[in-house]
Amino acid sequence: MEEKNATKISLSTFFLILAIIAIIVMGVFIYKLNNDKTKEVQKSTELQSQVNILNETVSNLQGKIDTISNTINSNNATSKAESEKIQTTSNTSKDQNNIKYDEEISILDLKDLNNVNLEKYYEQYNGKLLKITGYVTVTGGTEMFLSSVGLSDNDKNLEKSYVGGHTNDSNLVKIVNNLKKGEKISIIGKLSKEKSIPLSLDIINVINE
Numbered sequence: 001m002e003e004k005n006a007t008k009i010s011l012s013t014f015f016l017i018l019a020i021i022a023i024i025v026m027g028v029f030i031y032k033l034n035n036d037k038t039k040e041v042q043k044s045t046e047l048q049s050q051v052n053i054l055n056e057t058v059s060n061l062q063g064k065i066d067t068i069s070n071t072i073n074s075n076n077a078t079s080k081a082e083s084e085k086i087q088t089t090s091n092t093s094k095d096q097n098n099i100k101y102d103e104e105i106s107i108l109d110l111k112d113l114n115n116v117n118l119e120k121y122y123e124q125y126n127g128k129l130l131k132i133t134g135y136v137t138v139t140g141g142t143e144m145f146l147s148s149v150g151l152s153d154n155d156k157n158l159e160k161s162y163v164g165g166h167t168n169d170s171n172l173v174k175i176v177n178n179l180k181k182g183e184k185i186s187i188i189g190k191l192s193k194e195k196s197i198p199l200s201l202d203i204i205n206v207i208n209e
Contacts, residue, residue, distance in 0.1 A: 099205055101188050102128040107153050110162040113197050121199065126191055130201060133186040133209060136179045137161045147173040155182045165189055165203040175206045184209040
């Protein structure tokens, strides 16, 4: 009986020791697991802090970039406005001082105009924008057109018109009606459909010389 009791005590002690070892091992494992978890949480916190710092840095940089971009855009807009203003001024000046035309005819060549060379003029210049310079002989309204003007070759020969022009453009009518006899001007226009002597233009512009 004592032998059996000794064996039972010995087994109980063994299992107790085994249980204690298992508890110790589990305790160590749990401690290590908890320790690792704490370290991971700490690393995660540090990483999040670094991310926050980076985000703040990026935000600051973006703000600076936006400010620089806005400044550049503002400067570009100002430069563009100034450029357009200069270009507009340039175009206006060009329109005033350099009105385009295809050909210029000397009024001296028109002094000997007759039915033969009238046909030649129409063959050569019909449809082209012509410029003719001379001295105002007469201005006024006509039955067909609101206003017309005649030109001579010099300011001493104002009784003879070697070329005429007419217009029904109200803006040009005001200009033509304000012209004075003997004033040197250029008229720009196309040959009238009705062939006539003196030569006649449909005026599209009048330039004071």
